[in-house]
Amino acid sequence: MFFSLPASAQNKNSFESSKNWNPNKVYFPQYSSEARENLTFPKVLGYEVLACDFHTHTVFSDGLVWPDLRVSEAWLGGLDAMALTDHIEYRPHKGFLNSDHNTSYEIAKPIADQVGFMLIKGCEITRKQSTLGHFNALFINDANPIAVDDPKQSIVEAHKQNAFIIWNHPGWAVDTTYIKEFQEDLFKNGLIQGIEVYNNSEFYPRVLAWAIDKKLAIIAASDVHGNVESGVLKSNGVLRPMTLVLTKEHSLSGIREALDAGRTLALFQNRLAAKQDIAKGFVEASLSVKRVFSSEKSKFYTITNLSSVPFMMFFNNSLHELPALCTITFSVPLDSSKINVNFENIFIYENRTLAHDLQLD
Template structure:
């Protein structure tokens, strides 16, 4: 009798454990996107700090946190040092996370730049003290940028609070400065951000990105633990490698995802939405839209009266009672211009 009770207890414990694990799995957050043509859509953050500069997290903690938040690729960009890279790369390899060598630097009293993809022989010089003019006591910015390029790297203009001037323009003309942050989580309402589209960010940077053909990025600039739903740069890469990620940035295959919005070039956003949202019809003719991605989408049926607005949750579907034939949907949180939402036909 005792043995029977013990057996029943073990069985009950096993059942409860199974139910618990099933419940946990059901509530685990998904982050995956469908492929877009030949490209993998990778979630990335290219601006963050550790205790190796002014951050509060160790390298291990930062890498593990990045994995938990669903990032596919990161760069630890401590001020003036790439010291964290070797440990970060080792841990990242174990977790299946791409780690890119980088650091943060910039012009003395001015612009901040994120350096990405330099080789192991690169040594940062005069961090945040690059000189605007030749002959000053610190390295001339043109020489510093050229050194980044010589070592295989590229530059992203971080939280562009200073306005556009000759340093960034020169770097762009040389093909070294290739991207700009539209959103930086850490600066909040400061650092000359503007309140627009319901949040604080750099809307002018989006216009500059279109004018100067820069990649658009959204980064956390995390010093302590990152907030829920942090900024993400979506990178459209040919494979899951650091080289493929850097190639995608250089070729401007990026979308900035922050505060519930997607920002990017119309062509790339159209390709992303075509892969992420699929349509069909019910037997009685209603439109079914299914979301295969992690973005919560805010849609509006164009020309509908009364207005038909709907919320298409991640990995879910909606059924909309509309007329037969092609239907245009304006995605209210997908932006290809400061005043232009992406419109798709289904």
């Protein structure tokens, strides 16, 4: 899966006349990429930033791809870790596949190991969306005991395995996002530790406020069922939805510790959602401001973006776009010591964006 013909064999025909082709077999370049797209993030508040997707599906529930392809896709797309979270209750292909709920993980794990990719064993507890909701259980040991009829008992069974439990897409398939009696009971019992503020193509601003108020890990996830269309993402100029996790170490235990501590940023559609202190830390680590020239009346600066996340910044009475890993310039009056910036693409509460000063030398 991760291996290809040597470049010389793939590209040979680009440099030879067709009259010299081997009549038995002619090689052409493969259709799929074999090169990983590396994402770049500086350390934030002293922590390593890992790119993770905590909500994905395979043919072992209602997904359309084999588990090892899901891993290959994530690794090539620059992710550091991923959870396989096939539905416990909804398995439309079960007539053709093994009924064990751990099978997708067991197929994918050897492929993940071959490239040093961190794979998290998980499952999705799927009940009526309008009253109960869907929940991902991460870092489980065995998905089979979680498959029980009672919805709360299913979550309790996951909790017994020390699972990290995420409330998925609270606003999906409903007109209004609100906390129902079932979820309120789960909160009271400490059975929800994270919540998706973004799922697939939906952002839930009100849910971000819940995450802040209830001190939950803030999650963005692809919830991918088919292929992650990298060509479409590139043409739109965005990355797949993911959660940026601030970890003490590059390991599964490091990811779990960071989730428990709530050190996450949701990344989606070139936007971030995070707690204010983490958002400020990300900005401070990602932006490098340097004075390059001074005149009698003005100082001239560059701002360099050290991360794979673009910034939309309003300052000096105008909106400035700073693409990922790029540099822009600006000028200020000679007596300026800072610029007051509103980061239009960083949300810190329900429909509230980050305001943060950048200091000037």
